[in-house]
Amino acid sequence: MKPAVAAQRRGVSEDPMKKRSFSMTGLTRRDFLGAGSASLALLSLPGSAMRASDSRPATVEISNADPPLFLARDGRPSAALVVPPDPGVLSRMAEGAINTSLKRQTGATLESLRASRGFPHSPDRNLLVLGTPHNNPVVARCVEEQNIPLGLVGPEGYAIRTWRGPQAGCTMLVAANSEKGVYHGAAHVSDFLLASTAGSALIPAVSEESQPAIKLRGTYNLACWNLAPRYSRADWEKIIDSMAEDRMNFIYFWLAGLFRSKTFPESFIYPETPLTNDDIHALIKHAHDRGIEFYLGSGAFAWFGEDQIGMYHPDARELVDPHLCRTLPASRRIVGEYLTELYDTFAEADGMYLEMGCEGDYHCMGPLCQKPLDTFGSKQIGESEISFLREFSESLWKKNQKLKFVCPIGYPESHKWDVHYYQAIRERMTDPRYFWMEARQNWRLQNAKGTLKDLGYLSKNILHWDQYYTMPLLDMRDQARRVAEAGIAGYVVAFEPGFATASVYGDRVPFPVDLIPYRLTRFAYREFTWNPQMSWSDFKARVHKKFFAPPMSDDLVDIMITLRDLMREGPLARRASADNFRQEDVRPFAEILRPRLAAMEAEVAAERGKGSGTNWEGITLVETCIRDLRAAYHIT
Known part of the structure; x- marks a missing residue:
């Protein structure tokens, strides 16, 4: 999915949230959409969804008829996974991607139900269905009934759909032609679509196909x-x-x-x-x-x-x-x-x-x-x-x-x-x-x-x-x-x-x-x-969604990128072993690092508390990098 470019092409200039007939109390736009200010482009006006080509962004659609899929409420699971009856390594990794992200954000994990041909046709609970038509009979049925064009996503891409069943439950389908495509789709859901606040987590209704631009x-x-x-x-x-x-x-x-x-x-x-x-x-x-x-x-x-x-x-x-x-x-x-x-x-x-x-x-x-x-x-x-x-x-x-x-x-x-x-x-x-x-x-x-x-x-x-x-x-x-x-x-x-x-x-x-x-x-x-056509602002928004809590400052992304540059540009980066340098060789660069690392530490400390008690990966990455740069360049 390449949301921002799609929105720009469609001329979305006003806040599409104002056109929705539902609201999510307690969820900010970033909470709901999952990728900072640039994520407004995840929404589109009601109508048929555009399908992704090899390099063109897909459009994600949220309609009034298809509400978001709740995975957890108040720290308790409110959905289940429907997985292949005989999952391979990548299918298990797809399950793990969803549950790891959900547990980090809410403390909950989803039960995994093994699919069968007799699986309830009209579920009365929320379901997240993962698989291919060949390894999951529920996926095969859904692909046929929903007329999902898996031929457009190639061997490694995926299709995602969300719909409300005739009973009370909602279904999200992550389907692909291979287990690897399923894993890619599940990672996309967990990295960029899953939104949470106060122990609850949801995924917006989407209709999307995506595949890699580079084979x-x-x-x-x-x-x-x-x-x-x-x-x-x-x-x-x-x-x-x-x-x-x-x-x-x-x-x-x-x-x-x-x-x-x-x-x-x-x-x-x-x-x-x-x-x-x-x-x-x-x-x-x-x-x-x-x-x-x-x-x-x-x-x-x-x-x-x-x-x-x-x-x-x-x-x-x-x-x-x-x-x-x-x-x-x-x-x-x-x-x-x-x-x-x-x-x-x-x-x-x-x-x-x-x-x-x-x-x-x-x-x-x-x-x-x-x-x-x-x-x-x-x-x-x-x-x-x-x-x-x-x-x-x-x-x-x-x-x-x-x-x-x-x-x-x-x-x-x-x-x-x-x-x-x-x-x-x-x-x-x-x-x-x-x-x-x-x-x-x-x-x-x-x-x-x-x-x-x-x-x-x-x-x-x-x-x-x-x-x-x-x-x-x-x-x-x-x-x-x-x-x-x-x-x-x-x-x-x-x-x-x-x-x-x-x-x-x-x-x-x-x-x-x-x-x-x-x-x-x-x-x-x-x-x-x-997606090589991704804009720099979209990339930074994805970094934020992947590594930081929604309320945290966008400045943390710039800090993360700056630390990577400091790592690769310093004198210790020029050889395979840091032991090849004596302390006096790195002292000038250490003095350049000293005030910058101190300023970054102060900003990270101010942002850490916004993570609702969850240990967000980005904060740990930044703190570890600062610590290791200090140690390597002998900065006390």
Whole structure:
């Protein structure tokens, strides 16, 4: 749902609450609508609801005939959940999203009723129905009777409807084509529609469909570097949980160097890792249960572990280069054997993410690979990389026809002038199981004649990559908007806590994904990839609704965003470990922080009491961030 833009398009300029025939005593507009002043746009005049497209905001309708659905009154539940008879992980997460939010705001939780074909057709109680037509017979009946067009919401979107039954009860339906869509819809209800005051909670009557504007959303996940190899299976499960919460649908999980190869034991270079092969199997299942595709990440001819293979196999290197050659038959055979063993060990994975070593000094500089192919600057190394990927992928497709392959492209140090390389991607790598991650902020690359063309010219399966944890939030929105407007496949962001975190938490194991700055970074990514057209004011309103009590000041959102900026801009954010800096290195920045943190503390203290005794997440996040900044920069 993208309320403010919808209201602007419809020309809503006066207070629509004045047009309602009902009133909610004790509920402010923010209480009722759930997102600060910008949430007035959640209301529309009676009439048919607009349906959401991939990127256009949906309109939420409240009609006189359909009153709000009360979930709790005076701290007691006044509704029940109707859930699938055999719920999967995501269905249980959807239940949890509703009940966790309701309990935080009112102290109440809803009973979960397992749906059946004989479920009462005309309930006399308030019901919140969750599921798909395939896993919940009540949803199937409601979708048919209410003529809900689930075909418009895609595999991950959702539809929400509210209506009054012929008896006294009201029903809200959250329906989708997949359990993941149901979870997304339930999170939307709990984050933005649920409103509460004095122990009572309600959801306004709505009619809405929504789906993500950007199809592929996920992380390039480095499990290597510094402290990251020490993460346990439980640590990574928590991180994957956060990715599911962020509506991500894939993870490129780097395993080279961590993989315990039997064929090339020298490639296992992180003996400190607690991860076993059984743990990796469990992580793949953990991701799959949450609707996240799992890709096995590795170098191909370079990077962790494979460099060590090259040291033991001089026949796979050109004499003038320390790295594995892309052209020598011995090198191609060795890399193929290593990657095949990696796949065979974890054959339930959805694909492989392969870095060909194009970055930095890792591209082969030997005469075989640097042989010119044309007058434009194309080299044999590009042709060798493409042909290896083609041969290797075809060998694995004989084992698994659904396996997908992702390769990063765009590195100027290796392929800036290589028109043959990019033309080969366009003409010879057209299989829809190939994906390309543009990794160097290129929005245009060359064609066969050296003319720069938009990324979509090469392939529709291109994804843009960013180190989003380093970016101002508004820049992230603009990048997501550009991805959507370019019509490319997705937006990849880096999670690489062993390499950099843009925070003071680089020396923590695991890196805290539930604290500022990353908690806010994650939330922004979720919102902007779902709706890149969201205005900045709408985003801030959503931050307020998600993290703070309705009566609390909007200034708390600005404090939260400022703290994230202070985290990522400080000297301790420049390296993975805060221990790399001595006290005198950070003293000037500490003096900048001192008065600002004190002023923020005073404002937070004044607002804390407005939370009606509930421990709101935003207050805890802000207080923890201030405390940790003080400790890291030695501010007493």
